Amino acid sequence: MPGTASGARHPDSVVTEPTWQPSATPETLRRRARLLADIRAFFARRDVLEADVPALSAAAAQEPQLDSLACGDAGWLHTSPEFGLKRLLAAGIGPVYQLSHVFRAGETGRWHNPEFSMLEWYRPGWGYPAVLAETEALLVELGAPPLARVGFDEVFTRLTGLDWRRAGADELQQRAAGAGLAPESEPAGLDDARRFEFWLDALVGLVLGPDLGRSAPCAVCDWPPSLAGLTRIRPGAMPVAERFEIYWQGVELANGGTELTDAATLRERFDRDAATRRALGKPCLPVDRALPAAMDAGLPDCAGVALGVDRLLALLLGFDSLAPALPFAADRS
Amino acid sequence: MATFSTNQFKGGLKILLDGDPFTILENEFVKPGKGQAFNRVKVRNLKTGRTIERTFKSGDTVEAADVMELDLQFLYSDGEFWHFMEPNSFEQHQAPDAVVGEAGQWLRPQDECKVILWNNEPLSIEAPNFVSLAVSQTDPGVRGDTSSGGSKPATLETGAVIRVPLFIEEGEVLKVDTRKGEYVSRA
Numbered sequence: 001m002p003g004t005a006s007g008a009r010h011p012d013s014v015v016t017e018p019t020w021q022p023s024a025t026p027e028t029l030r031r032r033a034r035l036l037a038d039i040r041a042f043f044a045r046r047d048v049l050e051a052d053v054p055a056l057s058a059a060a061a062q063e064p065q066l067d068s069l070a071c072g073d074a075g076w077l078h079t080s081p082e083f084g085l086k087r088l089l090a091a092g093i094g095p096v097y098q099l100s101h102v103f104r105a106g107e108t109g110r111w112h113n114p115e116f117s118m119l120e121w122y123r124p125g126w127g128y129p130a131v132l133a134e135t136e137a138l139l140v141e142l143g144a145p146p147l148a149r150v151g152f153d154e155v156f157t158r159l160t161g162l163d164w165r166r167a168g169a170d171e172l173q174q175r176a177a178g179a180g181l182a183p184e185s186e187p188a189g190l191d192d193a194r195r196f197e198f199w200l201d202a203l204v205g206l207v208l209g210p211d212l213g214r215s216a217p218c219a220v221c222d223w224p225p226s227l228a229g230l231t232r233i234r235p236g237a238m239p240v241a242e243r244f245e246i247y248w249q250g251v252e253l254a255n256g257g258t259e260l261t262d263a264a265t266l267r268e269r270f271d272r273d274a275a276t277r278r279a280l281g282k283p284c285l286p287v288d289r290a291l292p293a294a295m296d297a298g299l300p301d302c303a304g305v306a307l308g309v310d311r312l313l314a315l316l317l318g319f320d321s322l323a324p325a326l327p328f329a330a331d332r333s
Numbered sequence: 334m335a336t337f338s339t340n341q342f343k344g345g346l347k348i349l350l351d352g353d354p355f356t357i358l359e360n361e362f363v364k365p366g367k368g369q370a371f372n373r374v375k376v377r378n379l380k381t382g383r384t385i386e387r388t389f390k391s392g393d394t395v396e397a398a399d400v401m402e403l404d405l406q407f408l409y410s411d412g413e414f415w416h417f418m419e420p421n422s423f424e425q426h427q428a429p430d431a432v433v434g435e436a437g438q439w440l441r442p443q444d445e446c447k448v449i450l451w452n453n454e455p456l457s458i459e460a461p462n463f464v465s466l467a468v469s470q471t472d473p474g475v476r477g478d479t480s481s482g483g484s485k486p487a488t489l490e491t492g493a494v495i496r497v498p499l500f501i502e503e504g505e506v507l508k509v510d511t512r513k514g515e516y517v518s519r520a
Contacts, residue, residue, distance in 0.1 A: 065368055089372065105369070106391070111360025181371065185390040201368040207386060209365055229367050245366075250364055306366075 003276075023329040028317065032325065034170070035142060035313050039099060039119055042138055048095040048121060053084025055101065059283035063229070064276040065201075067105040068285070069114070076285070077103035079121050080306055082230070083291045084112030089122055089302055090294035098123030099309070110321045111251050111328050117309035124300040128231075128242050128258045131303040132219055135246065135254060136306075143316050145216040147246065152223050159207050164200060164224060165238065172199035179206045187280050193278060197226045212247035219244045231257030231268070248315050263295035335397040339372040339389050347379070347400035350387065354398035354451045356378045359387040379449060379456055398451065399414075403456070407440045415440075417448055417455070428455035438493035439511045449513045460511040464520035466490050467506045474499030 022029065040050065058069040060076040068076035078084070081098040088096055102118045123131055137149045156164050160175050169192065173183050176199055186198055204227070212218045221244045225233045228241035243257030260266055270287055277284055314325035323329035337348060342360040349355070355376040357452040364370035366374075370391035379400065389395070405417040405426065414427040415437060426448065430437070432455050432480045438459035440446060471487035484496040494508060498515045506520040 015495070062368065065364075065370065107364060108340075109364075112362055112364065180373070180388040181390075182387050182388075185388075185393065187390070198369060201365070202371070205363050205365045205368050205371060206373070209363075227367060255366055 009069045017070075019332050020170065021332075023234075023326045025324070027311075028324060028325060031317065032313055033326075035309070035316075036117075038142055039138070039309070042141055043097050043121065048097050048123075048231045049093060051081070051085060051088055051093070052100065053081050053088065053098060054078075055081075055098060055103070057083070057288070057304040058286065059083075059288035060329045062270050062273045062287055064278075064282065065270055066279060069105045071102045079104050079328045080118055082306070083288055084305075085120060085122055085292045085304075086291055086299055089124060090297055090299045095121070095123050096175070096257065104192070106214070108330055113322055113326060115330070115333070116311075116322075116326075118306055119309050120304065120306040122259070122302050122304040124302045126303045128244060128256060128303045131256050132221070132244055135143075135256065135307070136219075136304050138169075139217060139246075139312075142312065144312075148216050148246065150218060150219040150220055152240070153222050155208060155212070155220055158201070158269055159211055160203055160208065161241070162203075172196065172203060175199075176202045176206065179203070179205060180304040186296050186302050189279055191279075193226070198227065199225060209247055209252060213249055213251075213253075217246050217248040217253060219246045228260075228269075229255075229257070230260050230269070232260050251311055251315060253310070253311055254305055254307035255316070256269050258301075261295060261301055263292045266292050266295055336394040337397050338394050339391045342372055342374060347398040349396040349398040350375070350376065353381075354400050354456065356400070358462050360382065360398075362412070363388075363506050364391070379451065387402070399453075400456070401450045403450060404445050405441060407444050407446055409442055410437070415458075417458075420445075423472075426450065426453075430456060432456065433458045436511070438491055439466070441491055443468070445520055462512055463517065464509050464511055465506050466493070466509060468501060469502050471497065471501060471503055473502070476504065 024032065043050065055078050056071060057078050058075045066079050068079055069078055076175040080102050081100060083098055085098060097120065099119050101115055103115050103174050105114065140146055142163050162171060162175055165215055177183060181202055186195065190198060212220065223243045225239050228243060231241050231243040233239050234242050243256065244255065245252060246254040274284055290315045310322055310325050314322050317325065319325055337346060342357055344359065345511065347354060347356045350359065355378055357374055357376050359375040361373040363371065363373050372389045372391055375386050393419045398439040403419060406420050408416040408418055414429055415433045417426045417428065436446065436458040441484060445463060466489040468487045469490045472485060474485060483499055485499055486494055487501060488494050495516055496516060497507065501509055508517040508520045509515065510517050
């Protein structure tokens with residue numbers, strides 16, 4: 001293997017001592033502790049209950065682009081506390097939040113760590129404009145500038161020159177090629193709808209995201225239905241997912257929306273996700289059956305938000321990567 | 334053929350793109366929360382030195398380039414080829430003028446230099462950043478001549494010509510910065 005051949009004679013291959021030192025400075029770690037305390041104080045004042053649903057789950061994430069970390073026979077580590085919190089909502093817990101570590105396999109990079117801190121909260125009886133306003137109040141209290149707001153349609157057209165409602169997969173593909181992504185990147189065997197979703201996704205990740213929120217955090221509202229996740233789709237002549245994503249300095253910081261409460265629709269989305277996973281050649285893992293059951297019993301109308309806490313700390317402190325905001329980044333864990 | 338998956342990408346990895354060998358300079362993992370993951374890389378073409386950006390879907394694989402970076406001893410130039418040797422194995426490699434390029438003007442027989450081999454053929458030669466070379470020819474400095482900013486040309490033992498201060502005389506050994514082609518000090 002060439003990598004080995006060159007490594008054997010190149011200084012790169014010198015075996016280094018393990019790094020025991022933290023990734024963050026003591027000053028940053030103290031700032032981090034204060035940030036966590038400030039978040040808890042914010043929700044305590046607003047009578048939102050802190051939950052700690054388990055990180056270890058009997059089912060794996062279904063979304064095609066999320067991969068759970070497996071723990072042998074014990075199950076999988078959660079990619080977010082969403083399902084547990086929604087089951088608490090169905091049990092009548094009322095407003096609830098969780099501040100905990102979540103895990104995503106294969107996500108390592110400048111702004112990604114396979115284990116990271118997530119703040120997630122739900123507000124029964126609220127819609128997404130109200131939770132978006134609450135997110136802004138939280139961010140401002142924690143030291144961020146007030147939010148800019150923009151519609152997905154508008155920002156997509158401004159940055160790609162395309163109207164996603166009229167564009168076909170081939171047009172999106174051509175635009176992505178202009179952003180450096182070769183047409184061959186498309187996974188084989190996708191149907192038309194999934195091809196469209198693949199390229200729409202690619203443009204969001206490669207063109208939209210990096211350009212958003214340069215000065216102040218920017219909330220992009222009302223997403224294409226194919227990118228709904230588990231939020232509700234507002235029907236009409238031009239249906240949209242009642243969902244927002246907040247970007248700051250090109251980094252995705254939070255997303256939220258009005259939650260889907262209909263169990264039948266949830267099961268349809270699970271089935272479709274499973275089919276997409278099969279089309280992508282990904283393993284089909286046990287599906288969560290407790291959340292649909294909770295929704296059969298009755299999930300109250302609610303809106304929720306998930307926010308990346310390490311990213312928030314890094315951006316507040318002006319870092320250009322996640323590692324200096326973490327006690328020990330993945331390469332030192 | 335060996336391949337690398339995007340999750341093995343890191344700075345310094347040598348990969349083959351469109352038939353040319355590249356080295357990865359930067360690798361950025363890009364992934365929206367709900368979306369497809371990509372690796373955005375900045376790569377330098379080892380043949381042309383040009384830097385370009387490419388994006389891969391995470392999980393895709395690319396061919397590895399059989400590139401090695403070796404410290405070789407320069408032996409001699411026969412006018413057509415430059416000959417180098419691995420000091421440990423005594424294995425020899427030869428490189429044409431076009432590959433040696435500017436680096437050749439700083440090399441004396443026995444000197445070590447960095448040679449990048451692709452498929453076991455030299456791809457580029459890099460002289461050490463600093464070399465010590467004797468002055469084989471320079472005119473005596475003329476006191477009071479300031480028109481040339483207090484410097485004059487000098488030919489070094491390898492044939493390279495650099496600007497040196499007026500006080501430098503033939504036979505002196507000089508420390509030279511090969512990246513700038515500049516005199517640093519007396520060695």
